Amino acid sequence: MSQAIPFNMPSVNHSKAWGAVAALAFAGLGLAASASAAPVAPGPDAAGFGVQARHVEPIARARMVAWIDAYRTTNPGAFAAVAAVTGCRPETYLQLRKPGPNCASELRALGPGVVPALVDALAFHVPPDRVWSAPERKAWAFGLLLATGTARDGRATPVLAAVLERGADDAALQQAAAEALGRIGGDTELELLLRHARAGAKLEAAALAGLGTCARVEAVRHLARALDAKPSTATAETIAVALGSVASDWAWQARARAEPAPAAHGLAVARGLEVRSVALLAAAKALPQWTGAVRDRLIDVLAMAAHPDTGKVVVQLKGRGDPELNAALDAFLRRSALP
Numbered sequence: 001m002s003q004a005i006p007f008n009m010p011s012v013n014h015s016k017a018w019g020a021v022a023a024l025a026f027a028g029l030g031l032a033a034s035a036s037a038a039p040v041a042p043g044p045d046a047a048g049f050g051v052q053a054r055h056v057e058p059i060a061r062a063r064m065v066a067w068i069d070a071y072r073t074t075n076p077g078a079f080a081a082v083a084a085v086t087g088c089r090p091e092t093y094l095q096l097r098k099p100g101p102n103c104a105s106e107l108r109a110l111g112p113g114v115v116p117a118l119v120d121a122l123a124f125h126v127p128p129d130r131v132w133s134a135p136e137r138k139a140w141a142f143g144l145l146l147a148t149g150t151a152r153d154g155r156a157t158p159v160l161a162a163v164l165e166r167g168a169d170d171a172a173l174q175q176a177a178a179e180a181l182g183r184i185g186g187d188t189e190l191e192l193l194l195r196h197a198r199a200g201a202k203l204e205a206a207a208l209a210g211l212g213t214c215a216r217v218e219a220v221r222h223l224a225r226a227l228d229a230k231p232s233t234a235t236a237e238t239i240a241v242a243l244g245s246v247a248s249d250w251a252w253q254a255r256a257r258a259e260p261a262p263a264a265h266g267l268a269v270a271r272g273l274e275v276r277s278v279a280l281l282a283a284a285k286a287l288p289q290w291t292g293a294v295r296d297r298l299i300d301v302l303a304m305a306a307h308p309d310t311g312k313v314v315v316q317l318k319g320r321g322d323p324e325l326n327a328a329l330d331a332f333l334r335r336s337a338l339p
Helices: 016-030 058-074 076-083 104-109 112-123 134-151 154-166 171-184 187-196 204-211 217-228 233-246 249-257 262-289 292-305 310-318 323-335
Strands: none
Touching (some): 058 076, 058 112, 076 112, 104 134, 112 134, 154 187, 171 204, 187 204, 187 217, 204 233, 217 233, 233 262, 233 292, 249 292, 262 292, 262 310, 292 323, 310 323
């Protein structure tokens, strides 16, 4: 069984390879005072890989600095382990067949016990041992956002919101921040994403993608309404991808399995079915209106939702007599398990 670093927070299982690397990093670095000595307390002009500290709301910033400093005292190995990640260091990635910085897998493998250290690196401090190139900084930011969202710790939300709203004007990092907020998926995160997912909003595309990671029926209903509002082709494709993500039957099965209590398990199953139903009907309604990549992504929604009524919906769509749509649906049926 793989093993994440045993910090004083709940942990999860990860890949065996990265779990072993993480455990070694902790053993070698986490207990060394010199490796995890507290840096100078960050002021408003401090910055991490994702955003400047001054862009975090002041009251939240003060609260987060106190949280990080307290955690650094009790769990110095968490900060040492994050600093010891190697995938964004040229001495590591230049040895790869396709060289390029990437530390996302390593950071995720450290588990939820390093969230304060992830947040610290996003907004307050960067490992000080070298000058990081622009591609390395972006890879760090992307990996930190992915790992923070996967940990689903709402205490990170103010920094994630700052990266989304006031970080670098980089569409990929804005989307990564929105998707991290969606994975946390509380009321605060949902409201933030819905506010930015309005038609024509500056961060609409990122927020729509974020709703695709938010396991809430409110998220899928907004996506369905947005698709019905005749968006641009690019926006329609973004919505269709998000619909497939939020309606993934595989993901909802995993959420249900993670709930051992019968009542919670049943609630997860029911919520999953509701979300998948909304996504299926939205895709079915939109399919006759779109061609090309958007149509392909909408058919992906049918496959990913794996709803019990998918076969009936396909029959109804084929009855419209659209030859191109029927050919696309026939191809879907050939590669699916539907009768």
